[in-house]
Amino acid sequence: VVTVGQYLTSTGLYSDLVLPCTGIFETEGVLANNRSHWIQLYEKAVEGPGESKSDFDIFSELAHRFGFGEAFETPMEDMIAKVIEPAGITYEELKEKRPLKWWVLIISLIKTASF
Numbered sequence: 001v002v003t004v005g006q007y008l009t010s011t012g013l014y015s016d017l018v019l020p021c022t023g024i025f026e027t028e029g030v031l032a033n034n035r036s037h038w039i040q041l042y043e044k045a046v047e048g049p050g051e052s053k054s055d056f057d058i059f060s061e062l063a064h065r066f067g068f069g070e071a072f073e074t075p076m077e078d079m080i081a082k083v084i085e086p087a088g089i090t091y092e093e094l095k096e097k098r099p100l101k102w103w104v105l106i107i108s109l110i111k112t113a114s115f
Contacts, residue, residue, distance in 0.1 A: 004058060021055055022048035029056075030080045030094070039084060040099035041091075 003015040012018045026048035032039040048054075053061075060072035081091040089100060 004055065006052075019058055020048075020050060020052040021058060022052045026052070027054040027056070028076050028080075030083060037101045038099040039087060039089060039094065041080070041094045 001015045002017045002019065003009070003012045004019045004021050005012055006021055006023045008018065024042060025045045028042065028044050030039065030041055056072070056076065060069060063069040063072050077091055080094075084091070084094060094100060
């Protein structure tokens with residue numbers, strides 16, 4: 001059993017291998033969920049402790065070892081831009097205006113769309 005976590009949990013105690021991962025202030029990403037109307041960019045503020053790695057870095061290393069790592073060679077900025085593209089937001093806009101109400105953008109896109 002392999003677990004990935006920021007803290008050693010009870011599940012980690014029963015694991016054969018525990019991989020330490022970084023927390024929200026130690027990595028870069030985008031935050032959005034169905035309970036909030038906001039899309040928010042979070043940027044790395046500090047380095048992670050010890051040998052911890054971001055979830056993305058862990059998956060990237062695993063992918064390389066299994067022979068399909070080229071899918072993870074895209075810079076994080078480009079991956080975030082691809083994720084938020086359907087909402088009509090650019091990475092630069094999100095970085096500049098942070099955070100953005102995504103539903104306002106979707107409504108404006110629907111109003112200007114031609115069906």
